[in-house]
Amino acid sequence: GSKPASLPFIEIDKERVITSTESLKLKEVPKEMIGIGGGVIGMELGSVYARLGSKVKVVEFLDSIIPTMDVTMGKKLQKALKKLGFEFYLGHKVTAVEKKGKTLIVKAKAKDGKEIELKGDYCLVSIGRRAYTEGLGLDKVGIETDKQGRIEVDADLRTKVDNQGTTPKH
Numbered sequence: 001g002s003k004p005a006s007l008p009f010i011e012i013d014k015e016r017v018i019t020s021t022e023s024l025k026l027k028e029v030p031k032e033m034i035g036i037g038g039g040v041i042g043m044e045l046g047s048v049y050a051r052l053g054s055k056v057k058v059v060e061f062l063d064s065i066i067p068t069m070d071v072t073m074g075k076k077l078q079k080a081l082k083k084l085g086f087e088f089y090l091g092h093k094v095t096a097v098e099k100k101g102k103t104l105i106v107k108a109k110a111k112d113g114k115e116i117e118l119k120g121d122y123c124l125v126s127i128g129r130r131a132y133t134e135g136l137g138l139d140k141v142g143i144e145t146d147k148q149g150r151i152e153v154d155a156d157l158r159t160k161v162d163n164q165g166t167t168p169k170h
Contacts, residue, residue, distance in 0.1 A: 002129040010036075010097050010125055016104055017097060017123045020045060030054045032120035034106045036094050038065035042126035043077060050084040057087040057118050059094055059108050089116060097123055 004019035006012055014022050023045050029052045035042045038060030046056040058065065064074045065081075065088065078088060092108040095115075099105075106118045131149035138145060142161045144152040153159055 001132040003132045004125065005128045005130040006125050007036075007094065007127065010094075012125060013099070016099060016102065016121065017125065019125055023049075023124055026122070030120065030122040032057065033122045033124055034059065034104065034118050034120040035124045035126060036097075036106065037125065037127035038062070038067070038088070038090070039126060039128065040066055040069070042124060043081065045124060045126065046086065047081060047084060050081070050086060055085060055087075055120075056081075057089065057120065059089045059092050059106060059118065061091070061093055063091045065090070089118070092116065 004012075004021065006019075011017060012019055018026075020041050030049060032055045033046065033049050035046050035056060035058040038058050042058065043065055046054075046058060050056045060067075064071060065078050066074045078086075082088070089108060089110075091111050094106060094108045096107040097104060098107070102121055104120050104123045106120070106123060107115060108118070109115050131145070131151070133145055133149045133151060138151065143159050146152055151159060
């Protein structure tokens with residue numbers, strides 16, 4: 001499986017600084033939601049909250065939203081989301097997320113060095129997902145993982161251990 005990824009300096013408190021998991025359990029509609037990450041999950045959840053009345057601000061490191069998809073599709077989606085009131089800060093690197101009571105301050109820096117501060121009552125961190133393999137004991141049975149915790153496989157999607165628990169002969 002997988003779990004939401006984060007940045008090392010962001011503390012996901014699951015109350016105000018949240019992931020997609022907590023965003024589905026909120027007891028109130030945010031007045032202003034800051035989304036970190038312009039991928040599919042963030043745009044989908046942001047659009048739900050925008051339709052419910054939230055002001056949504058999105059900070060994306062790359063120069064377009066849904067950057068792994070077709071560029072034209074991303075532009076059309078951005079245009080539609082702007083009609084819902086979205087604000088986009090593309091090409092910005094998040095440098096800090098600070099919590100002051102019920103207000104969150106997200107600081108980011110553009111490629112030209114200009115810094116911005118966005119304020120909101122919730123911050124949705126949706127920068128992707130990472131493998132959920134930690135603590136499974138894979139190393140005890142000879143299965144190797146990469147730096148991101150993903151299971152190492154060959155071109156035929158086999159690990160170094162066959163289904164009998166022994167190293168296969170390649």
